[in-house]
Amino acid sequence: MIVAVLGTGQRGRDVAQRCVRAGHEVRLRGTDASDVMDRVDEIRRAFNRDLSAGIDGTTGLESAVSGSGIVIDATDGGTDSHREVVAETETMVEDETLIAVSDTSLSVTAVATGLRSPDRAVGLNLVDPPDGAIVEVVIAEQTTAATRDRVTDFVESLDASPVVVRDTPGFAALRLELATIAEAVRMVEDGVAGIRDIDRTFERGDSDRDGPLVRADRHGLETVLTALEDLADRLDERFEPPALLRRKVEDGQRGAVTGEGFYVWEEGTPTAGADPDPDVPTRDSEPEFR
Structure with a gap:
């Protein structure tokens, strides 16, 4: 699966590396080209500089998300910022593309109001340590059972156990x-x-x-x-x-x-x-x- 990870901070790096390890094709998107490539190099070093490791970096949103099966927004910022990111992302992806938010300080339900199809929104949080056995799947008020099931399948592909939680402050x-x-x-x-x-x-x-x-x-x-x-x-x-x-x-x-x-x-x-x-x-x- 093509996984688009938005954000080159620590959360973005952790998510991208976890997905690369699982064999997914990852596109890491940031706004600063030098920062993006530094993060890509870090992840490749984690895999002994294996250039075949499935990760590329870009500063373009469309080039990151086009053709992806899931987009994971791990950017920094508040609710309004994330809402704008997912709204713009939605115009560039297929109808079946999942849109996930990775930020434990935000309401996924509030972010999902920026989408035309909020039923595909979900929260996705790596539980410390980021390479551990648990990944939280946060169910927003708009999330459908079909979206939940697809996201839990994705989490299992990361060799992790999905923990499904309600969208409440702090989650679980x-x-x-x-x-x-x-x-x-x-x-x-x-x-x-x-x-x-x-x-x-x-x-x-x-x-x-x-x-x-x-x-x-x-x-x-x-x-x-x-x-x-x-x-x-x-x-x-x-x-x-x-x-x-x-x-x-x-x-x-x-x-x-x-x-x-x-x-x-x-x-x-x-x-x-x-x-x-x-x-x-x-x-x-x-x-x-x-």
């Missing part, structure tokens, strides 16, 4: 991720356990998945804070950011990118908890427990 994966991170931060605030021990509890000692606090640092604490604020506004106070998270962002401790968040980072690796472990009292060390 992001809501679970943020809820887990927020509770882990509150546990640090409350002195329940040390940072590493909280993460180890989540990992259960043998998981390949990082704990919630190291993942928060990798995401960037400012990004996590903004996402929690957004969900708190659109859902409820369950997602109100913990005070400790706000304080770290205000103090410039923003995670791996700054070298310190909940962990101290060296060369991209967490080396130690940034805050001292709490003194967990025993009965004979704390008079009030006697």
